[in-house]
Amino acid sequence: MGGKYRIKGDKYPRMRRPRRRGRLAFGVVASVAALSLAGWGTLQLIDVFTGGDKASAAGPETDCATKKATASPSSSAAALPKPGQITVNVLNATARGGLAKTTADELKKRGFRIGDVGNATATYDKKVKGVGILLGPSSALKTSLPVLGTQLASAETRTDTRKGAEVDLIIGTAFKNLTAKAAADKALAALTSPQPTATASTKPSC
Structure with a gap:
């Protein structure tokens, strides 16, 4: 052969193929990707x-969500009877005549059951x-009497040793009328449906 490939003496030219750097870079990238994929799969x-x-790890947030979802009125509020369940x-x-009957009639219109008049x-x-006294058994102190109140x-609340669940509304000298129905309904709604309250001061903030 002639030119630069011409053989001179005992030295021979080295005929190497040009390096393909593109394939080498691709192989490296593929290897890294495979290792990353394998690591991700292991973590999964x-x-x-x-x-x-x-x-x-998500405990505090879960606790907050659970507490908010389960917040509810107190058990005593949930146990309050409805007017129709109270006699x-x-x-x-x-000394004024007719007060017992007119008051009983109004209470009946508001849903209460009427006993003796x-x-x-x-x-x-x-x-x-x-204005009056609300009287009943000790078991009615946190149930029927607050509802009737x-x-x-401003009526005074008292308890006695009677048997049974009936309660008394004893009309006093300063009595004029029952509380206006709109105001009484609002008070009853607030009593039976109080706003939920936070239960623990040590709970994580949300």
Whole structure:
């Protein structure tokens, strides 16, 4: 051969193929991608078999969401009876006639069940100076009596040793009328449907 490939003496030219750097770079990139994919797959498998880690990591947010979703009125509010479940004896302790009947009729219109209607016993007759007394068994102190109390603001609440669930509304000297129906309905709604409240001061902030 002639030119630069001409053989001179005992030295021979090295005929090498040109390096293909493109294939080498592609191979490196492919290897890195394969390793990354394998690592990602391994992490996914670890998450599957140790799912508790994610739950614990998201714990505070989950607790907040759960507490907000389950916030509800107190059990005592939920146990309050409706007016139709309360039997009221309306008793007049004043010298004015007809108060027991007119008051009983109005309470009936507002949904209460009416029991005895008449004059108060000697224990209370002419001895109730305020607007009235709400009287019932101790079991009614946080149930029937508060509900009835929405109908006569400022009435005094008392309990006795009676048996049964009936309650008394004893009309006093200062009585004029029952609480206006609109105001009584608003008070009853607030009593039976209070706003939910936070339960624990140590809960995580949301």
